[in-house]
Amino acid sequence: MTSNNNLDNALAWINLSGKVAHVTGGAKGIGKGIATALAMAGARVMVSDVNLEGAQAVAAEIGGAAMALDVTDRAAVDEAMTQTTEELGSLDILVNNAGVYIGYGGPVEQITDDMWKTLWSVNVDGVFYCCRAAATIMKAQGTGGRIINLASTQTVSPGVGVTYDGSKAAVAQMTKALALELAPHQINVNALAPGPTWVNEGNPPPVDGQTPVKTGDPLSDTVADRIARLPLGHWGDPMEQGKAAVFLASDMSAFVTGIYLPVDGGWLTL
Numbered sequence: 299m300t301s302n303n304n305l306d307n308a309l310a311w312i313n314l315s316g317k318v319a320h321v322t323g324g325a326k327g328i329g330k331g332i333a334t335a336l337a338m339a340g341a342r343v344m345v346s347d348v349n350l351e352g353a354q355a356v357a358a359e360i361g362g363a364a365m366a367l368d369v370t371d372r373a374a375v376d377e378a379m380t381q382t383t384e385e386l387g388s389l390d391i392l393v394n395n396a397g398v399y400i401g402y403g404g405p406v407e408q409i410t411d412d413m414w415k416t417l418w419s420v421n422v423d424g425v426f427y428c429c430r431a432a433a434t435i436m437k438a439q440g441t442g443g444r445i446i447n448l449a450s451t452q453t454v455s456p457g458v459g460v461t462y463d464g465s466k467a468a469v470a471q472m473t474k475a476l477a478l479e480l481a482p483h484q485i486n487v488n489a490l491a492p493g494p495t496w497v498n499e500g501n502p503p504p505v506d507g508q509t510p511v512k513t514g515d516p517l518s519d520t521v522a523d524r525i526a527r528l529p530l531g532h533w534g535d536p537m538e539q540g541k542a543a544v545f546l547a548s549d550m551s552a553f554v555t556g557i558y559l560p561v562d563g564g565w566l567t568l
């Protein structure tokens with residue numbers, strides 16, 4: 299075998315041709331990066347979001363399909379996963395990316411019941427609904443599958459507040475429980491845990507070490523400190539999360555299930 303053949307064989311490990319992926323919350327930010335990277339690796343991608351126009355724009359860019367989906371609506375989730383298989387032929391990869399965090403931080407006495415329930419309905423209920431619907435389809439297909447749940451460095455190292463940090467810890471444990479349950483069906487379930495990733499398209503990330511400004515709030519100041527000292531020295535880019543998603547969606551990670559994979563510029567070493 300020539301070395302070129304070896305390279306072809308190695309590249310085949312990331313080849314997602316013939317696979318269908320559904321990415322929730324894919325209209326912008328990390329979800330857009332993941333949808334783009336999966337499409338670049340050959341997958342046919344269904345981009346869903348509450349923002350249909352945004353999802354359609356991403357789908358047009360990457361040659362995928364788009365649909366409106368609010369992951370908190372369980373009937374709509376069931377319908378969306380079925381529609382993905384009907385439109386694109388199967389459902390092999392689910393990326394539970396939709397999540398909210400801005401405006402839910404605290405302090406704790408200012409977090410209303412409504413804020414708590416709204417965040418958990420997207421970040422936890424939504425992940426559960428999508429996992430349940432996709433696992434049902436993947437088990438029936440009988441060809442294995444991949445489920446990638448977006449956790450966070452906040453899963454293990456708090457910083458955004460009790461509402462968000464708790465929700466991302468739940469996602470990581472749901473991931474492990476489902477990995478164990480679905481392993482006999484060759485459905486690998488893993489959590490991808492981004493560190494600070496710049497999602498404000500059009501505005502470049504602030505100069506490292508100068509932001510964010512400390513406010514005296516212990517939670518946000520911990521985050522500010524760490525961003526300023528981030529070992530790899532720059533904000534993450536959505537495509538860096540996308541590349542890790544390709545790893546978790548492809549043959550590269552065939553023997554990997556139930557893990558929590560930080561993609562965080564070294565955040566968790568601090």
Ligand SMILES: NC(=O)c1ccc[n+]([C@@H]2O[C@H](COP(=O)([O-])OP(=O)(O)OC[C@H]3O[C@@H](n4cnc5c(N)ncnc54)[C@H](O)[C@@H]3O)[C@@H](O)[C@H]2O)c1
Pocket residue numbers: 322323324325326327328329346347348349352367368369370394395396397398399420424448449450451491492493494495496497
């Ligand atoms: N950006 C970061 O630094 C970072 C770090 C750790 C984890 N994460 C996680 O990564 C994921 C994506 O984060 P992001 O920064 O790209 O967010 P973002 O706000 O840039 O994008 C989130 C997308 O999800 C969509 N969305 C929101 N609620 C929805 C719902 N109910 N149903 C369907 N779609 C919905 C939004 O319309 C938006 O397009 C989230 O789960 C977040 O918690 C982000």
